[in-house]
Amino acid sequence: MTLERILETAISEATGTPFGPARSSDAGGGCIHQARLFEDEHRRFFVKTNRSDAAALFATEAQALTELVAAATALRIPRPITHGQHGAHAFLVLEYLPLGGRGGPAGYRQLGEQLAALHAVTASEHGWHTDNFIGSTPQPNTWQPSWSAFFRTQRLEHQLDLAQARGAGRRLIERGAKLAAHLDALLGDHHPTPSLLHGDLWGGNADFTRSGEPTIYDPATYYGDRETDLAMSELFGGFPTAFYEGYDAIWPRSDGYAVRRELYQLYHVLNHYNLFGGMYQQQAQRQIDRLLAEIGH
Template identity: 50%
Template sequence: MATVDRQRTAGLELNALLQRAFVKTADAADLPRFEAEVAGLAALRETGTVRVPAVGRHGHADGQAFLELEYLELRSLDRTAGATLGRQLAALHRHAGERFGWPTDNFIGLGAQPNGWMDSWPRFFAERRLRPQLALARSKGADRLTLQDGEELCEKVAAFFVDGHPVPSLLHGDFWGGNAGMLPDGTPVVFDPACYHGDREADIAMAELFGGFPESFYAAYREAWPLDSGYEARKTLYNLYHILNHFNIFGAGYLGQAKRMIARLLAELRG
């Protein structure tokens, strides 16, 4: 896709975009984050299951990175839209790949999200999700005991899947209430993805972590595709990834929660 600065004066073009679309801007070095978002939105759109914003141009303008998206008048999900989205997410998750991962690294919020491909989901989650966050947490000042316990947990992730074999579902990847809404006609919309192929329960776990979805959403999803036994323990495992990411981005306020989650998971395994 051609960038604006190849077409006309960058500053004037960015001002024009701001008048007719929803435009995200960031430091120029953050363009890869917008490019990853474009790829994720395209992947979701191609399934024909969920409504996502249309993508315009992206590139550099006026010394900044920008991403032009369709402007949508969004509001909070009501009961009906929540149920519709639950069924749509189950349909999205039935779009499965052959392996776990994603063709390129991308981002989870402001944090880097390593990917690549693996045949083993437990190994992928330990190596591409938990361990990178623990390594970053070390540089952010996490205490030695937390890091040691986190490493022990990584070694034992497979124990949470003795009775289950997840398929590589296409995931939204950053599925919390702030990344979903509905149009005035009730059509659900999702945005700001961090896509990869993984266990579908990871999306549901994050939806429960921060809330923002009506109960009808969870009920409709479970009716369309019931969750496997052992989900409650795996929910904590999956959400530990997001809490560690929040610690690494936002600071020490999330460390205590991460420590409690790690302790709960290890107790489950030792129990």
């Protein structure tokens, strides 16, 4: 059976309405999966495909989107339709959103306000009901009551272990381990409420529909410090100032955010080293050195 017929059958079963014959076109974007528009005469869907070993990535992304859709009061988030694996193929079918609208200052301010509202959805502990992925890297999410302990074990030490296996320099690993050991001193009295997070919020994972609705997608969801989403949003170019003004108008960031931003960005820089290598090792080393200097090491 061709991939097209597999998708037609899966969509028909998931929606309860026959779908097809369908035509497919490249949707562009993405460095991990193939993205395409899949449509018949009546309906259109956004589809991600990959080899069968990507099935777990698609399953956890569908779970994250389902949770975000249920929690979001205003943000437009694509609904997962179905996902699965057939032969050599894995797939994820999403609601099609007509993206490409212009945000402008008002739109980005609204995006910030709506993200703050999403972060107001909370849990009793940090983590998530299952492990998932950050990019294609496994992301452990074992529940923990302490944010410092969660970030140490589930985020920083996890990425350092992967970096060591990848061949990172001894200095990065040793200094990174020292930072992990002194994380309580760095975070001080910062004990955030576990907020529902996007988890991978950079400019490439946010957009506006053609009617101007803010939207976010491609999540790596868990419950944790809301500032991790904001820190990631500033890592690769950042969002316009209006986004942060809108967020802070609803829920201002706490004192000490600038230092925590460096720490939270380190997680993503280490992940980029583990995915792509290259200059990210030096960037991570500089961040670790700056963070250790904050606590006199």
